[in-house]
Amino acid sequence: MTPADDEQRSGLADAAGRAAFFPARAAARAWRGRLEDAADEVLSAPEIARLVDRAFAGSLPEEIARSLVRHRVLERIAAELAASGELERLVTAALASPQTLQLTDKVLASDETQRALRHVASSPELRDAIARQTAGLTDEVVGGLRASAARLDDRAEQVVGRPPRTERPVYGGVATRTIALAIDAAVTIVLFMSAVGIVALVASLVGGLRPQWLVGALLASGWMLVAGAYFVLFWSAAGQTPGMRLLRVRVCGPAGDNPSIGRSVVRLVGLVLAIVPLFAGFVPVLFTERRRGLPDFLAGTVVLYDDARS
Numbered sequence: 001m002t003p004a005d006d007e008q009r010s011g012l013a014d015a016a017g018r019a020a021f022f023p024a025r026a027a028a029r030a031w032r033g034r035l036e037d038a039a040d041e042v043l044s045a046p047e048i049a050r051l052v053d054r055a056f057a058g059s060l061p062e063e064i065a066r067s068l069v070r071h072r073v074l075e076r077i078a079a080e081l082a083a084s085g086e087l088e089r090l091v092t093a094a095l096a097s098p099q100t101l102q103l104t105d106k107v108l109a110s111d112e113t114q115r116a117l118r119h120v121a122s123s124p125e126l127r128d129a130i131a132r133q134t135a136g137l138t139d140e141v142v143g144g145l146r147a148s149a150a151r152l153d154d155r156a157e158q159v160v161g162r163p164p165r166t167e168r169p170v171y172g173g174v175a176t177r178t179i180a181l182a183i184d185a186a187v188t189i190v191l192f193m194s195a196v197g198i199v200a201l202v203a204s205l206v207g208g209l210r211p212q213w214l215v216g217a218l219l220a221s222g223w224m225l226v227a228g229a230y231f232v233l234f235w236s237a238a239g240q241t242p243g244m245r246l247l248r249v250r251v252c253g254p255a256g257d258n259p260s261i262g263r264s265v266v267r268l269v270g271l272v273l274a275i276v277p278l279f280a281g282f283v284p285v286l287f288t289e290r291r292r293g294l295p296d297f298l299a300g301t302v303v304l305y306d307d308a309r310s
Contacts, residue, residue, distance in 0.1 A: 146247055149176040150305075153291075160286045171291040172249035172303040174282055183243030184230070192226045228268055235264040248306040263299045270295030 068074060081087035094100055107113055153173020158164060196219070234241040239258035240250035251267070253259045259267065274281020274294040281294030290302055 142246060145179070146176075149173075149179050149247060152176075157286055162287070169291075170304060172247075172305055173291055174285040176247050176249055177282070177285065177293075177303060180241065180243035180247045180249060183246060184241045187242055188227045188230050191230070192223055195222065195226065231268050231271070232261060232264040235259055235267065236261045244303075249303050250306060251301050252304055254300050259299060259301055263301065267295045267299035267301055270298035273298075 078087065081090070150169075150173070152175030153169065154165065156174050199222075231241060235251050236259060238245075238250075239252065244250055251259055253263060270281070270293075283293075284297070285291045285293045290296075292302060296302055
């Protein structure tokens with residue numbers, strides 16, 4: 001038998017098959033609408049609704065859920081969606097849709113969300129967390145400042161020819177004392193300007209102060225009074241000013257205690273004398289073993305690191 005004969009027989013068989021199923025296809029087309037109507041009528045029957053309700057009231061949902069978990073159906077669906085890129089497209093389309101934006105705005109503007117935000121913002125836990133973070137950051141910054149100042153103390157002495165110290169220094173160096181003095185000067189300026197602002201406000205209510213020289217004299221004497229009281233009171237009462245406390249150094253008398261008011265006044269005079277000649281009065285700090293400057297020599301004091309004192 002030739003290939004041509006086989007092909008002819010196959011064509012005849014296909015034609016015969018189509019002819020045999022033609023009545024069935026014609027009947028299906030004719031009865032399609034009636035079958036659909038019958039199916040709708042059966043599915044909408046009350047008996048079917050009760051049967052479905054009874055099935056879902058039993059253990060069927062749990063069995064379906066267990067089967068889905070056991071065969072990892074959801075994981076497989078998610079993996080297929082992710083591999084095909086369809087999941088990313090669906091998420092992007094959902095986020096970019098106007099309905100999502102409207103829903104987000106509606107949720108954020110709702111009274112429930114506003115009450116929740118106010119509750120969170122006023123909660124003591126949030127305030128404690130912010131306070132801990134702020135305190136931790138402040139301690140880190142101040143600790144870095146102290147360490148840098150201590151390193152500068154040693155480097156300044158090495159620049160002038162002193163050999164490096166073999167042990168941790170006990171006395172505060174020139175860099176630490178300079179930074180502390182700068183902080184104290186800034187604090188006294190703020191205090192003085194606040195006082196000047198109050199006096200200027202009161203003076204403006206009575207027509208101002210005259211003559212001009214009197215204003216200058218009052219400003220100069222006021223500045224001396226504020227700065228003097230600041231240093232004397234802090235030295236005698238606490239042994240350290242706010243700037244010295246930040247750098248963790250303190251002033252001690254001959255007995256290791258806080259200097260008295262009289263000794264603090266003498267030290268203040270020595271501080272002024274040390275500053276006037278371009279801070280030359282602090283040069284001895286670089287060369288003396290106990291790092292003493294002119295104010296310390298006059299008042300008989302030393303400046304110690306807090307941890308060395310304890």
